[in-house]
Amino acid sequence: MRVSLKWLSEYVDVPADVKALCDRLDLTGTGVEGVEKTGEAFDHVVVGHVLTCEPHPDSDHMHVVTVDVGAGEPVQIVCGAPNIAAGIKVPVACVGAVLPGDVKIKKSKLRGQVSCGMCCSQRELGMGSDHAGIWVLPDDAPVGAPIADYLKMGDTVLDLEITPNRPDCLSMTGMARELGAMYQEEVRDPLVAMAARLPEVTAGDDVAGTVTVEVADPARCARYTARVIDNVKVGPSPDWLAERVTAAGARSINNVVDVTNYILFLFGQPLHAFDYDRLVGDDGVARVIVRAAGEGEAFTTLDGTDRVLTPDMTVIATPERAVALAGVMGGLDSEVEDDTATVLLEAATFERGRTSRTSRNLGLISESSMRYERGVDDNPIDVISQAAAALLAEVSGGTVRPGVVDVWAERTLPRALEFRIPRFCAMMGADIPRDFIADVLARLGCEVAVTADADVLAVTAPTFRPDLEREIDLYEEVLRLWGMDRIPATLPGSPKRVGTRTEAERTVALVNETLRAAGLNETMTYSFAEPADLERLRLPAEGLGEPVELLNPLNAEQSVMRQSIVPGLLRSVSYNLARGVADVQLYEAGTVFAAAEGRKKPKERKRVAGVLAGAMGDAAWNRPRVPFDFFDGKGVLESLARELALPKVRFRALAPDEALHLQPGRAAEMMADGAVIGWVGELHPLAARAFDIEVPVTVFELDLGALVKAARPARPYVDVPAFPPVSVDVALVVDEGVTHERLVQCMTSAGGRLLEDVRLFDVYRDEERVGAGKKSMAYSLTYRAPDRTLTGEEVEKAHARLIAKVEKATGAEVRG
């Protein structure tokens, strides 16, 4: 909210030090978002005295004038305004002035005549709308005086962030009260005096015969008042009024609208002025009905937009049609226009929730709706209406029709609260004096009384503070005005707390450490995805659920939540490749989402995925560049298996139709203890291409939950070998179809207890030496007994038995 300090100072003494005021406002809960000094814009604009005025020789409407601006020689100015004349005093923008709208005044020539400045209208100075001609100043205006000083235009306007709990601060009088509490200053509330300027209105009751108000649903409208002002002349506002509403951030429109805005800014009470004649029925009575809108009811708001309403919304209507969207905006066809002669003035309060919903549903936020959705007090409405009517009559030359229609269905009563001083001090952790508490609450508008218990104050919260509902709400008020900076800093004294990491957290940390130790860099990508992502990746959607759809996505590329982390990582691969970074090693651990029909919330699973493109690094003098392939990805997973001590880890070859996204023959599923952990493989070139990647990429995606579940963090001790091993190397020639896994299985089961380890150290293919369709697999077998040194015969016997079984089971031949 914009607060003019000049205006505010009418109601409370405002400290001269604006910086200190802003700091204090900030610390007590009213954020200062901007400080604007007006009047500064009028440097080089002074009071001038027109000495001579001659018609321009080459123009039929311009004049050439000389003006005394109090700076020695008079200056020559070319002026186009019709009311320019010798002898008058006018505001003159001299060379160097910058007028509102960033108009820079320079020395120039107009049709051959030198012009060293500009004689200004009100509008050119950003004050009011009068553009008819030069602003003629009173004769006693001192020549040469800066116009800002002369007109007392200098003002500071604060742009304040009012938190949603403080509707009272959305008004000048409310801010005055706030400053009064901040600085323990007296506040001058203008309401009573303003209302008193309309003494006659209660004398008769002419309104009652001509206006009726029917509130169909009191839950929507606690109070509705209507007054009528006759013989109104709609026209420009007086300067002071235009200045006030402009300072508050509104545009000066006409005297009637400006009065409603002025009262809104002054007291926080929204008003609406209807053109009375548009409401009056054939019988001469204006029937105002506050009712629910019909489903699909059409309505044009005064901004000219056609709206479609729902029963949730409230309208002000005549028996024929809606004329205003209650609490939000008036209607186009009942607004006050230049020829309006009679005004019906609405001062009412509307229910907060419906106003908020209406405003959000229509995307229409107004000064009124903003106040109603935070809460407008029903208690002072009649007095404010009276003050408003008095002012409206004054500025528009109208007369107030005696009487008021006041339908007050639900009266808000002040709330009685107790304030337990010792409890307050204990909760704040500071001793705050009782006198301060009582004083500050009173300044905020509460009634404070003593009770039988000296430790307890009886506090009655004012109705304009809907946020003061409970004792704790009062605590906040006292604390913020006492000053949070005055509370000593301590730490909780509880002996009962311990900081612990769970087993699962430690396992996840270990997964992260292992991946980093394997050279992968952690990244983060969007949780949002494109609906076509899975298809583009060729990843089978089976088991991934339905996508979680956003109702209001930022764009189509981010309209669902991801079901896999891989597409995001591939975008990052592409991003790097496009910038000349060829070696990419990335991983991300994050959430994927799976919705299901009929279920409110989706399942969230944690996944960890990685991508490897290029190599671990460039070739160096002592290290070749080794491009990543399937086995780098698998190696990462094997590292995880080792670090997490996963039991019974298996890699199962995935058939091409099981993993369309992976290159056939280079795709595997990782299992631990029979449970699927995830997959690894080289990305199918078509999938890669769909993400603008033309190089091989090795990818894996694992279920982090399954990893954590399978992990065996506590490993039992196994005896360190005390006796020497015997190593035997053997090369087995087998058909291509015989896998390493199969050979190891055979050897392990045939080797018995003495076989400690099987290590593949070479794979060799040669059509001549090994044979077509065959491969030679060279293994180093380690035999060892835990309790003795093995003899040569024992090893030979065990080894021969192993070879025989392997040969029989796999058709292997021992290569000589």
Add this chain to the structure above:
Amino acid sequence: MAITEELSALRDDTLAAIAAAGTTAALEEVRVAVLGKSGTLTGYLRSMGQVPKEERAAVGKAVNEARVAVEEALGARKAVLDAAELDAAMDAAAVDVTLPGRVQQRGTRHLINGIIDEVSEIFLGLGYSVAEGPEVETDYYNFEALNAPADHPSRSMQDTFYVLDRSGDAARVRGESDVLLRTQTSGVQVHCLEDQGLPIYVIAPGKVYRRDVADPSHLPQFHQIEGLVVDEGITFGDLKGTLDYVCKQIFGPERKTRFRAHYFPFTEPSAEVDVSCGICHGEGCRMCKGTGWLEILGCGMVDPNVLEMSGVDPERYSGFAFGMGVERIACLKYNVPDLRMLLEGDMRFLRQF
């Protein structure tokens, strides 16, 4: 020639040969020729049986003397040659130590998670545990149980992503839904209050979503670290002391904090916390927009309504809660100029941290 003379000659010849041996290999040849299985001196030792009895003592003595002398000479010469050969080998193996070494590339932690780790460690040290919550929440956990019921004006402070509700429930406001992407980690507070016993000392780092178009200073997804303490006798002073300690741990011991009264639906009293600007130290500069302070978190005493809704007696227990933006810390501490870099996965960015 008498045997003793033969032995004397053999000894002299052998010692000369030893002295002449230039390598350990040549020395070994000498040893084998004299002391090997069929070595010359070994021959004398073996043939002692054929030496007449009366000479046996003298010959035996001479043989032994010769053997000792040869072995000593061999040993001494070997030590010399060994040392020379080791020196030569090491000379040959010298390298240019300015050549690059063999480095294992270790991967990096993402900056945001790095900060979360750092902050988590600080709180673990203060006796807190770490909790998690779902990213897709119901209206209840994101708003209602946090004292912001439907139509509460605080809801318009945040732009919420709504999710298609597949249960068939209809929302009251068009375009909205009962299911949403959490706009704050504060919902974890409610889960903790419902699920955990008292006292509670917990932080909850996590991803949150707001409907902001990505630009240098906004992201539609970012991270918060939520904190919740509920115990007997918790004071506003405890809140101040805790956050002041944490800010100093994160930003440095010379930094100051200040608490500004503010409004959040789920805490009361509420405050925003600023840390003094690290560039100008409070004087005012471009970084802090002239204020000398940088806003870094929101906090407050847990609203009694929130405690009551979760079945905690607010007359007996009190608590505080806070939430800090992790990306904000990244900007303030590491000067990340454009938040979008955090989500691009640029290797040249990631490997800096």
